Amino acid sequence: MKKENKKINKKVIKDIFNGILDASQKEILQKFPELSKTLSEVTTQSPEDFHMNIYYELDGVIRRLIANSMSKSDWDKGVSEVVFLYTNYNYIESNLSKFIKIKEGNACYADKSRWLVDALTHYYMKGTPIDMTIDDKCYWKPHFWTAEQWIEAFKALLNFYYGGFNEYMLFLQKNWLPLLIKKEK
Numbered sequence: 001m002k003k004e005n006k007k008i009n010k011k012v013i014k015d016i017f018n019g020i021l022d023a024s025q026k027e028i029l030q031k032f033p034e035l036s037k038t039l040s041e042v043t044t045q046s047p048e049d050f051h052m053n054i055y056y057e058l059d060g061v062i063r064r065l066i067a068n069s070m071s072k073s074d075w076d077k078g079v080s081e082v083v084f085l086y087t088n089y090n091y092i093e094s095n096l097s098k099f100i101k102i103k104e105g106n107a108c109y110a111d112k113s114r115w116l117v118d119a120l121t122h123y124y125m126k127g128t129p130i131d132m133t134i135d136d137k138c139y140w141k142p143h144f145w146t147a148e149q150w151i152e153a154f155k156a157l158l159n160f161y162y163g164g165f166n167e168y169m170l171f172l173q174k175n176w177l178p179l180l181i182k183k184e185k
Contacts, residue, residue, distance in 0.1 A: 078124030085121050093117050095157050100142050111140045
């Protein structure tokens with residue numbers, strides 16, 4: 001039953017975006033004249049103007065919607081981290097998958113990185129521990145690093161995204177470099 005609701009929600013969302021994308025320029029201008037005018041003006045200016053006047057506002061709405069979906073008691077567990085995971089999914093998932101692909105090869109690396117993003121989301125959203133226990137059929141979990149190291153990897157990537165170069169380099173030096181040296185031997 002739950003999967004049906006997910007499909008319905010995904011379909012509704014997909015239909016909404018397809019409707020927006022399929023609408024002709026004339027319809028957009030008629031329905032949203034102020035938005036169209038503002039977008040036209042901003043896109044002829046600088047990327048910074050676009051970011052501050054359009055993207056920043058839209059990003060704020062998205063962040064608030066995600067934060068509102070969390071219960072107030074869960075906020076202390078990591079609302080900002082959950083929002084970052086949702087709004088920067090591609091950045092986190094592609095970086096984690098690169099670590100996994102280099103260390104373990106091409107087999108199921110995308111499944112492993114997606115599982116990690118989901119596990120991190122549950123960790124920050126609900127406080128659910130990340131279970132890195134590996135059994136014979138655990139193809140979806142990476143076979144290196146502890147849960148704490150994956151959390152540290154996420155925090156390092158988050159910091160790096162916002163210019164925290166030192167934190168990211170320290171993480172790589174402490175956790176990634178030893179794996180590469182070990183692989184070379």
